[in-house]
Amino acid sequence: MSDVSDGKQQVGMVGLFEDPDALIRAAQRVRDAGYRKWDCHTPYPVHGLDQAMGLRESPVAYICLTAGFIGVGAALLMQWWMDAIDFPIRIGGKPLFSWPAFVPITFELFVLFAALATMASILILGRLGKWHSPLHDSGVMADVTSHRFAVVLSDSDAAYTAEHATQLLSGAGCQDIRPLYENEDEGGII
């Protein structure tokens, strides 16, 4: 919240790293220092970073499975209601609710619902669809989508002070520590 100049506002500190080992070590330090509102940005998924950051297992698998079973229920209900209740047609002397014939569609709807829920989880849990980012404003986005790794500490964290954050990052061996800026959101998308 400090340092307001020409619409730019410092909102934290970012430390850039060149190799994944240094990133993991820094993440462990930040985690152990008790930070909550911070993040690591990497060009590709780095093994072991979840543990180093102290993140729990993603719940996407449970969401996916639940949605799949909803799909199964929806498929059976739809086929039963349409073929046996709303417009019953006797075909080949088979029962109106001839479930073996309904298996393929039930399976397909399991997959479809599960996949849609998985996609929705990426969008919602992964906080996508938010185009504005302080990383753009601070000019480090191009680094983290290419080849460098960033540890971002937000000043909205209770443990944050600029000095402490700088100390923490340089103590983790960071050579490139920069203030994190956020431009006033002018409503532009990117």
Add this chain to the structure above:
Amino acid sequence: MSTTTASTLKPAPLMVGAIRAQQLDHAINRPLESFPTYRWWIAFSITGAFATLFLYCFVYTVLTGIGSWGNNNPVGWGFAITNFVFWIGIGHAGTLISAILFLLRQRWRTGIARFAEAMTIFAVICALQFPLIHTGRPWLAWYWLLPLPNANNIWVNFRSPLMWDVFAVSTYGLVSLMFWYTGLLPDLATARDRAKNGYRKLVYGLLSLGWNGSNRSWRHYEKAYLLFAGLSTPLVVSVHSVVSFDFAVSVLPGWHSTIFPPYFVAGAIFSGFAMVATLIIILRKMFHLEHIITREHLDLMNRIIIVTSLMVGYSYAVELFISWYSGQIYERFVVLNRMLGPYAWAYWTMFSCNVLVPQLLWFKKIRRSPLLMYPVVILVNVGMWFERFVIVVSSLHRDYLPANWDYFRPTWIDVGLFVGSLGLFLTLVLLFCRFLPAIALAETKALLPGSQPSGGHHE
């Protein structure tokens, strides 16, 4: 030093020389960031012309009716369903590479996965045109094919394999699209951040959905990607099984057979890999990606082609044996009619292209040479189209009653639609290579030496 088991089994390196992440960025984004080469324009104008032919034949069929096709009374399916099965099959290699090889931790898939997935989507787009236009009035098809309330007050018949097909193929198309787009997100973000031009930045930025490489996103993303792979694997098997049910659930000799689902799935993977190989050989040359899509990749794809060729050959043999063993005169007749009847030329084309020609791939020299393997994979594509033609037409044209027999001859509209659909497919492939990263960039970076923590004991 003598060759030990360990060194024999050690996989060959998948990228030539030491490559750094920035070099990958540059190599993979170059086609997006430079004006297309003259080779691209030549290819694009040819495929565009064929795509236009497709549009013309499509409109002609809609205005005239499907009487403009060669379909006749016994052969009601003709080219349309042949092409449909052909295109769906092509798509299956994409899902196999992106999902099944991912689950099996086959790292070499990374180089070709994105491209193969894109191919899946374009193949499904082409496939969907054929049943749609085969309905005769595609603008009414939405309530013939989907269980939607309509003025006739009846529902679709869920006991029909054709209905299962609608669900299987549309689910397949949607899931493939989501899987592909998920994979693209980080690479679109890279394209966004490399963009100098404002419009480019806007378009790639919008498409990337604001991806910022946050590990709090990655952890859901990675899990989701794994789940997509897990969902796609049974899905891809189910799709071609359901397509085969269109045939197997009927009572026609030559179709009514329990071997159809595995036979179709193996054939689909076979033809799909042949198509991936056909296109990727041109792609790596056109965009100078030989160091990322190496001869090692081609070799591995060829090995899958030869395995699936043997499966397909085995299916042909079983079909033959069972028709004799069943003792049914109609089954026996269909097989003899296929091999010796008026469509014998199609059967033997299929047989030699699918079973005999791929045996050349036993030679390492041929497997590793783009030039030598090219005729082989082209012939496999031809053979697999003929397989579907043989299945559809030879069973239909002579069924139980000789009074019903007839010979199917395609018209130029039939041929135009098929050749045109190839043009449509290739046009989409070319546009994809021009506007989207054709190789999974983030995933490839994660495989570079030194890209992962060295495994020191982080608690």
